[in-house]
Amino acid sequence: MKWRFLGSLAEARKSGCSGVYLIVHQGVFERVVYVGVSNNVGRRISEHYEGYLRGNRTIYNAGHNDDVYKFMSAYKVRNHTKHYQELANQHKIWASTTVDLNSAINLLSEEQQFGFQWEDILLNKYLPQLVVWALPFADYTYEKATVIESVIQTKLVKAFDLRGFFNLKQISILGKIEQPDLTKISQCIDSPKLDLASQVIFNNLHTAGVPIEAYRIFSVQLDKEISQREKEKEARLALMQKKILRHKNYGKPWTHEDQEKLRVMLVDFEMKPSQMAFYLGRDPRSIAKRISNNDKLSQRKWREDLKWL
Template sequence: MNWRYLGSIADARNSGCSGVYIIVHQGLFERVVYVGVSNNVGRRVTEHYEGYLRGNRTIYNAGSNDDVYRFMSSYKIHNHTKYYQNLAKEYNVWASTTVYLDCPKNLLSEEQYFCHHWKDILLDRYLPQLVVWALPLANYSYEKATKIESVIQTKLIRTFDLRGFFNLKQLSILGKIEHPSLSKIWYDIPAPKIDSASQVIFNNLHYRDIPEEVHLIFLEQLSEEISLREKNKQKIHSARNSKISRYENYGKPWTQAELEKLRVMLVDFKIKPSEISVYLGRDPRAIAKRIINNDKLSNNKWRESIKWL
């Protein structure tokens, strides 16, 4: 078995082979962005292609000089869902599934509409970089194909820290994994033309463990992005320590006694959050947010008694 290059995603629609296929983004590195199986790869790729044009597929704001894994990988990220949400707000990720929608929306930023801005990103930057490779299987069976597919997905996810599909935990960012517990296949398959770290993974699908060299290559490939994430992490950590030193209760759960004190100072004495901060040892913004949340939760009745919370 050998991988066959099918060309651009538009050209790959003409293929009639059966087997496993991968969609690769040809940017700074040639990265796998989707893994699938089909008894007619051309027909399945056509569904992908038309889905992209409708906005029913995930799109990244990555062109020929970009590494799409800078957006996909959540390495050194604590809260990956929040990270992806921030990327979406900056128009770097359009998160969508294969579910057909008349008016697709970004699952991470629902106020965004596909025809506004995102269609241009797709046509000018992302779609032109997508190519397809297929692994034809002479005696195609869904079971055999999905086993190969699952091992590829699992190893890529583990290596590059490609976590859950944004806010849909049951889906992989590379597609649905049919055999999540499978860690190897029983035959050697030469890698297609992809980035060097992924090539090592593909060349070792018949081994349970991922070679140590893969992680070293990955760290080198994403060195600038990783350095930036570590700096941001240190900045957040420093800001948090600064607030902890200023507000003794910063980050701690609210107690019933504190909520009652807040209610009395706000309602009976009409004290502002900036002044309440001194008594409660909390950030004025955290106090203002708590007041807003309490009002919403109790329809303002907590101002009479905290029993409504």
């Protein structure tokens, strides 16, 4: 079995082969952005192509001078969903996970419109960099194809820390993983033309786990982005330490004792959050939010007794 280059998405629409296919972004590095299977790859690529034009596929603000994985990878990121949402709000990601929706919705930033700005990014920046590789099957079955598809997805996700936009195990950023527990395939398959780290992974699909070499190469490839994320992490930690020094209970869960102190100060002494801050060791905004949440949860009855919470 060998990978076959099908060209651009427009060219790949003419293919009639069946098997596993890769949509690859040719930027600074050649990165896999989607893995799928079909008994007619050309027809499936047509669905992708038309979906892109409607805004029903995920689009990255990445051209030929960009590494698309700087948007896709959550390496060194603590909260990946928040990270992706921030990128979406910056017009770096248009997140859509199905070709069947008629309306274009950015699932990470629903107030956005698929208008001129995103159409310009798609047509002049992202779409021209997409190409397709296929692994044709002489005796295609969906079950056989999804074994290879799932192993590719699982290994790429793990190696490059490609999280999903949502906390769903089988919905990855590379497509739905049909068999997420598979770790390897039975045969050796050479890699298509991809970046060096991805080539290491594709050349080792028949072995369990991700080769250390792939991690090493990727860390070099994404060195600038990783350094920036580490600096941001250090800045967040420094800010947190500053807040902890100011409010000793910052970030700690509210105990029953804390809640009772809050209730007494609010009801019996009619204190404001700014006045409570010293005694509770918490930021006034956190205190105000706790009061509001308790009121909503208990319809203000917690002010009489905590049993209503």
